[in-house]
Amino acid sequence: MTLDIVHDLQSVYRKLVDSTSRPGLISDLSKQASLVEEEDQKGCSASLLLIALTLFDQEVSFKVFSPQADYVSQTINQLTYAKPTDLKKADFLLILQDAEKGSLEEAIINAKAGTLKNPHTSAFIIVEVDSVTSGEALLLKGPGIHTTELVHLDINENWVESRQEKNKEYPLGIDLIFIDQNHQLLALPRTTQITRNRVIEWDM
């Protein structure tokens, strides 16, 4: 079986729609990811490539964060015709698993946040993480969430604070998509408010 660029990418898109409209909802891309050709996955995960194939074309610019950034950029460019560009101009920022520590924060701080007239000209940040089902507990609130939603994310950075700073002037801001090694997808659009869910210790 090979990846069907019409039907499989339609499924990926619907999962992106589900996860973006319901932050905290984790979508499973493993079925589609298993169809991505081994030889195309040069340096990046199959699920990241799926998102690139779903959304990227010659009108899109992107920037890869990884020691192998040039190599991965070339692959994505050849597969989608999207153009690699600078951090501050890119429509999509791709933070790979092997990116230097601090890359996510750097991306969040420098990504384009749109303008008040055109807030949609902001960047999507797509992050490869170890797991979107274990790790630090985060409490989510905002549009798409009934009351609150609890998610677990395994990222060793102060990205929550940087994101909050970046998104403080709504509707300006950045939208985040996390994918993990098991091809599970979690989206945090700019409207979602995150609180680190610290366990309160009781003095008994």
Place this chain on the structure above:
Amino acid sequence: MNTAYNFAFFDEGSKREIRRATLKAIAIPGYQVPFASREMPIGRGWGTGGLQLTLSLIGKNDVLKVIDQGSDESVNAVNIKKLVSDTTGVATTDHTAEASLIQSRHRIPEVPLKKDQILILQVPLPEPLRYYEPSENETKKLHGEKEYSGAWLMLFEQIMKYGSMTTGADHPVMVHDRYVMAPSPIPRFDNPKMNESEALILLGAGREKKVYAVPPYTKVVSLDFEDYPFEPESFEDKHCRLCGSTGVFLDELVDEATDETFYQCNDTSYCIETLNEVEPFGVK
């Protein structure tokens, strides 16, 4: 299914463009994201925005329902349904509960929408401020600055002139306390259904080249004043002459021969479902 066309009519490049715009629209509830709006085999202004959203979303396992002012059988709805099912081969239905994608012109169905459904509304005029500001550049600035006094003033003038807000349909709403949005020409009766909706609502304006969205569980408030609160159409003491339903949106019909006024459900599939529940016909 007609295989001379691409699946879902569009080429993949066109779908990608709409998909990127739609994801941004979901991330910024109520904000109108510009998109390319391709030429469609139906005229602009006849539901092309909704149709393009439907085509960009639809997959082989979807079940599609299309309604036009509450009716599954009007020309516009039938044509759109035919085009989509001819180019995708997906099943269509009249039953709201069975559909996964519901494209609608000017109504939100009576049967409450569920989590796994997406409602797509066709929008003729996406800009709620256009009535008093003809320049797109200016309205974008007003939205950017959250400067909505004109929208309130418009309603205030209606109250001064006519004693109440006279927006028959398309009564402006405030989404997520940020953007004033045109809910498409749904009757005021349907406005409250947008608030904290269980289903995702996408709105597409083909001629005006805009898509926007109301994610599930998002605050949507109809604009009003403390002393002149928003009032949906009231059908108190009235019921459908066919199925007897109350508390639904009713059409007022006049029999010209007898001059008699009667009321009937606007949502035809809801009416038929209710009738069938009461008196099942056919052999069991």
